[in-house]
Amino acid sequence: MTRQHSRAGTKGVPRAAREQQVLAAATAEFGRHGYEATTVADIAARVGVTKALVHQYFGSKQDLCLACLDPIGDRLLAAIRAAMAEGVTGAPPTPLRVLHGLFTALDEQREAWFVLYDASLPPGTDAARRAAYYRDAIDDLAAIGTADLLHAAGSGDPLDADALTHAWRGLCTALVRWWINHPDQSPEAMTRRCARLFAAGRTILAGGDTS
Template sequence: MATPPSKAGTKGVPRELRARQILEAATEEFGTRGYAAASLPAIAARVGVTKTLLHQYFGTKEDLYVACLVPVGDRLLGAVRTAMGPDGTTPRTPLRVLEAIFTALEGRRESWFVLYDRTLPPGGQAARAAAGYRAAVDRLAAAGTAELLRGAGSADPLDADALLYVWRDLVATLVRWWVKHPEQTPEAMTRRCARLFAAAAVLAPESGR
């Protein structure tokens, strides 16, 4: 998934295309290295332009990060909303959400780490923007996990809170594993998750024991 450095200069390249090239390269840089370690010269080298041009197009490093974050956050949030659907949560919903996340990330898997970057400067624009997207995803997950528990006969809010933590870590772990296995398609990952869920159901103790 590496972006090969472009040999093209700035002349003769439409501004919209150059901006897209910069955003693609920057998303890969931020996603693979994290905000703190990401380098504007490295991003410029990926595209074949100067660091000065990056500033002319997107401003500061933090501005560029936010420009990368917004399409990533919008895409993932939209995918989760669509997967959850308007008809309420069913036992199939978690698998459908995972499939939507894998599909939304395919071809740019490292973009997940742009949204979930722990190296962002605290209190800054980038941290606030990322936190906003994560909170929106968490609200959807909280509603879904609470509804699943109600369907299973549990109204305990602590159960819902615990399941939200489990779900959040489960998704992050599955994405990290997937990034390390680039041969795995979204469809293959969805089938794998279905098998894992089935195995977990077999291993779970029967209710009331």
């Protein structure tokens, strides 16, 4: 994927604002290209500062990745927990609420999802462990939701729950990847699209597909 750098100037920007610019650029680069393929020079060029300045503010590339992970992970966990707690009469089903929460949390930087789900993070590093912590926390919430769905459907097989949790993770990842390629789609539009897809899936699985 071709990198497109946007220079933001190098003077007259308060340090706190510059740090946020660097974090946003790093999240974009790590999310789009993966940890292994991203360099500090790429991130610095995207902001319009020197590589030395990025190191001065954040330390090593792994330290910078760690600085990106916490805001992303915390934002996603908060969105999922809020969505799962919103079960009131007339509210959309939990899966749709969760997806809407994810889309809303990611709307300003959709590729952030792939900073957490990055297979190129070096195994055993602090960054890999931190990303795994957030992925596990998201999976734990997904497991609660899928167990409730399966219980309502009459399935008590724990392997069913485990399989559905993995399928849900893959579905979320696939939807976010599609969404990145369709930047005109708002979180609300994505949620409505998912509702239509779920409805179509139920019809097909119930044998209502006459094609």
